[in-house]
Amino acid sequence: MSSTSTPTSTSPAESALTTTPVPEEVGRLYDRLTALDTEAVGGSLHLGYWDVDDNDTLLVEAADRLTDEMTDRLRIVEGQRVLDIGCGVGQPAMRIARRTGAHVTGVAISKDQIARATALAESAGLSDRVAFRHADAMELPFPDNSFDAAVAIESIFHMPDRGRVLSEIRRVLRPGGRLVLTDFFERGPIPAEKQPAVDRLLRDFIMTLARPEDYVPMLRDAGLRFVELLDITEQSVRQTFEQMSRGSQEMQTVFDDEAEEKFSPASMVDVDEFGSVLLTAQKPL
Ligand SMILES: C[S@@+](CC[C@H](N)C(=O)[O-])C[C@H]1O[C@@H](n2cnc3c(N)ncnc32)[C@H](O)[C@@H]1O
Structure with missing residues (x-):
């Protein structure tokens, strides 16, 4: 390939992959999304x-199943936080509260x-077991060692x-407490023709992609012990975008952007390089 031919992927400096989100x-963005009807999921x-x-299972049920896959890895019992x-x-x-009896x-x-x-x-009668608080996860408003697990x-x-x-999560976890998370990552170099779809997704949803090799060092630097890393792309990404693309276009109205082209789920269906990871870690005893 000559040096003047079309690049196979956009360099990080030109793409939205590295734009730092502002909380x-x-x-x-999520205030606007909340105003929409999220019943579809x-x-x-x-x-x-x-x-x-x-593959026929609807997204609403499959989304609960992802929650359950993660909950099982928390290893929590009734009454834990x-x-x-x-x-x-x-x-x-x-x-999580219903399935485990934990306080969330x-x-x-x-x-x-x-x-x-x-x-x-409140309307589900769960106010004694779940509570919600406005906070930035970069500065969690909780004392050290105050939770048995985190998701x-x-x-x-x-x-x-x-x-x-x-690091914040490690601080608020008790020793031995588990963290289970899902994240999006760049599974492989994104081909140039797919890059615009990925950039629109990252821009409109204000997010960045990690690289697979980031996770183990990131956990170690935060003082967490690595337990498990699963690439769940095959079980999650394509089917979600397929089902989302059959849904309404209402979501596009929330993006605070004047760009002509906005994120569209259909454009992400074939982007196999866009990955989802399920990561489990533990605060050392
Ligand atoms: C894609 S939604 C996932 C919501 C929920 N976990 C679920 O699965 O239904 C991303 C969530 O992250 C929250 N979020 C994003 N940045 C945050 C931050 N800096 N601190 C706390 N929450 C944040 C948003 O408010 C939103 O609730």
Whole structure:
């Protein structure tokens, strides 16, 4: 290939991959999203999880299944305290509380999400077991060692510094407590023709992609012990974008951007280089 031919991928400096998210802007984005009807995903704002043979399962059910896959890895029992970092409108927190009997505290950067989550928990009769608080995960408003486990479902990619969030989580976890999170990562070099779709997604949802080799050093630097890393792309990404692309276009109205072209789920269906990872770690004893 000559030096003047089309590059196979956009250099980081030209792409949205490296743009640092600003928490206040992320909060405003989710305030606008909260005003929409999120019933299509049952209040969960994350990918679904499909086993090999069940492609017909709807996103709403598959999204709960991802929550369950993560909950099982927390190894918590009734009465223990769980922190949900980036809790959305509280569907995962309520599900964790119901399935395990744990007390779950959710934090999110969007005030409207916290108000909605609090109201939903009240009407579900779960106010004694779940609580929600507006906070930036970069500075968690909790004392050291105050949680038995922590979960972060598709939230750390919105944060300016993944390492700092992990350090904060380690601080508030008790020794031996587990952290289970999902994150998006660059599974392989993104071909030039797919880069615009990825850039639109990252720009409109204000997020960055990690690299697979980042995770183990990131955990180590934060003082967490690596337990497990699963690439769950095959079980989650394509089916989610496929089902989202059959849904309404209403979501596009929330993006605070004047660009002509906005994120569209259909444009992400074939981007196999866009990966999802399920990561488990533990605070050393
Ligand atoms: C994709 S949503 C996932 C919501 C929820 N975990 C779920 O699965 O339904 C991302 C969440 O991260 C939260 N978030 C983003 N940046 C944050 C920050 N700096 N501090 C706390 N929460 C944050 C957003 O408010 C939102 O609730």
